[in-house]
Amino acid sequence: MAAYHRPPPRRSPRRTVHQTARRRDSGGRRMVQLVICGGIFVLLAAWKLLSPQSIAPFARTAGGLLGQDADFRAAFSAVGRAIAGQSPVSDSLQEAYTAVFAPSRYEAERAAQVQKGAMAAADRLHAVMAAHPMVTQPPPEEDEGTVTQSYTFFSQPLPEKVTMAQEIFPFAHTTPLQGTLTSTFRWREHPIYGGERFHYGIDIAGTKGSAIGAFAGGVVKAVGEGASLGKYLMIDHEGGITTLYAHCSKISVSSGQTVAMGEKVAEVGDTGDATGPHLHFEIHRDGMYLNPIYYVEVH
Amino acid sequence: MWRSTEFRLEPGFFLLLALAAALGALDVLPVLLAAAACHEAAHLAVLGWFHVPVERVALTAAGVEIRAPIQTRLSYPQEIAAVAAGPACNLLLALVSARGPGWYLFAGANFLLGAFNLLPVLTLDGGRICYLLVSWLWEPVTADRLCRTLSAVTAWALLLLLGGLLLLTGQGLLLLLGAAGLLAGCRRG
Structure with a gap:
């Protein structure tokens, strides 16, 4: 950086004086x-320190003029994309120009793009959900001809062997117990043990001793008693469907017995880990847990 | 050959860093510096191939700079190759690296740096190539006059374009200042 300056030759005193004076x-x-x-630096620093609000608009203008808002990264990336053939050259050049010379418009355009993408994704989701509707009991004031569709969005993934798909059963079926729905087919905090667990069936409250009817005609697959399920039974139906009825106070049928739809198979109880008398009802198909809410009428 | 080369870090380089920080462009500066480094490395490689000693490699306010003595031993094609190696490397890198989304920034920066350096302005590689080509095909006096004119026209055109854009959009003062610096550089040279 320091260039080598040769001192000028001392030719005459007048010249020397002149040059010395110039130096x-x-x-x-x-x-x-x-x-x-x-002085300028000190003044600006003092202004910024003592009164930052008043200097802010100037700083913004200066920054804006210098190109603080310009998105050079976006401009370079646009050029790169054109080279890669990912977008046409004219579009890329336009994008690069906008990113550098019209950054506020560029930001607005980008935001609009993001929103469009989000709305397209929402539309796709809507289409998927429409293909698999979850029909719950329509409210009584609903007039005929309208269909209520409600969607439940889960923040957690479903466990394995669980599906929310509604199926068509090849047989007539009925609600095993008329009563209030107290717990549904979803993740919940376990009422006794705490912690997040998936509830694999629905709970219908009932008075102890009320009759529980078979969901549909079939053959009693198993009758048993367990620590958590209490007294329970399982019935095999057509099409690989199996139903489970738990926390019963009394089982009225035996394994291997053929039952008809609605026939009394058990009585409501609170055996096992139940906090009150209710029926815990599950529907299985080939090892998959289905959501019983589609196939029963409860309130 | 490398033992006699001086590697230097100039204070102007930190001004460049400070400017990049102030503009919030610290995320593009490393990419640009990398592209500049590849550019200079290509120059050095070809110069080394021709056994030309390199005087100095410096990190300056303009990025990375190489100083080599006047090429009296290289023929015209050889010197053209050495000068063209820089922008050619950048353009090649741009083509090759534009594979995936993460590389667009690098590819774009390389392309722009290479294309910019090919502008026929005396201080840039493009102007030098122009001078060498015309000197080779005709003779140096014509080359000098032609390239000076071309250089001035290009620099002024760039300046006017950016000035117009600044007036129109209120953006791009920095680019305009860069163009002014370019013009000043080629006037001095």
Whole structure:
């Protein structure tokens, strides 16, 4: 950086004096320059420190002019995309220009693009959900001809062997117990053990001893008693469907017995880990848990 | 050959960093510096191939700079190759690296750096190639006059374009200042 300056040759005294004077002047001039620059810096620093609000608009204008808002990254990426053939050259050039010379418009355009993408994704989701409707009991004031569709969005993934798909059963079926729905087919905090667990069936409240009817005609597959399920039974139906009825106080049928739809198979109880008398009802198909809510009428 | 090369870090480089920080462009600066480094490395490689000693490699306010002595030993085609190696490397890198979304920034930066360097302005590689080509095909005096004119026209055109854009959009003062610097550089040279 320091260039080598040769001192000028001393040819005559007049010249020497003249040159010396010039050198002194330039030294003095540099001093003045330094003082002015230093003064400007001190003034600006003081202004910024003492009154940051008043300097803010100037800083913004200066920054804007210098190109603080310009998105060079986006401009370069646009060019790169054109080279890769990912987008046409004219589009890329336009994008690059907008990113550098019209950054506020560029930001707005980008935001609009993001929103469009989000709305397209929402439309796709809507289409998927429409293909698999979850029909719950329509409210009584609903007039005929309208269909209520409600969607339940889960924040957690479903466990394995669980499906929310509604199926068509090849047989007539009925609600095993008329009563209030107290718990549904979803993730919940376990009422006794705490912690997030998936509830693999629905709970219908009932008075102890009320009759529980078979969901549909079939053959009693199993009758048993377990620590959590209490007294329970399982019935095999057509099409690989199996139903489970748990927390019963009394089982009225035996394994291997053929039952008809609605026939009394058990009585409501609170055996097993139940907090009150209710029927825990599950529907299985080939090892998959289905959501019983589609196939029963409860309130 | 490398033992006699001086590697230097100039204070102007930190001004460049400060400017990038102030503009919030610190995320593109490393990419640009990498592209500049590839550019200079290509120059150095070809110069080394021709056994030309390199005087100095410096990190300056303009990025990365190479200083090599006047090429009296290289023929015209050889010197053209050495000068063209830089932008050619950038353009090649741009083509090759534009594979996936993560590389668009790098490819774009390389392309723009290469294309910019090919502008027929005396201080840039493009102007130098122009001078060498015309010197080779005709003779140096014509080359000098032709390339000076071409250089001035290009620099002024760029300046006017950016000035117009600044007036129109209120953006791009920095680019305009860069163009002014370019013009000043080629006037001095």
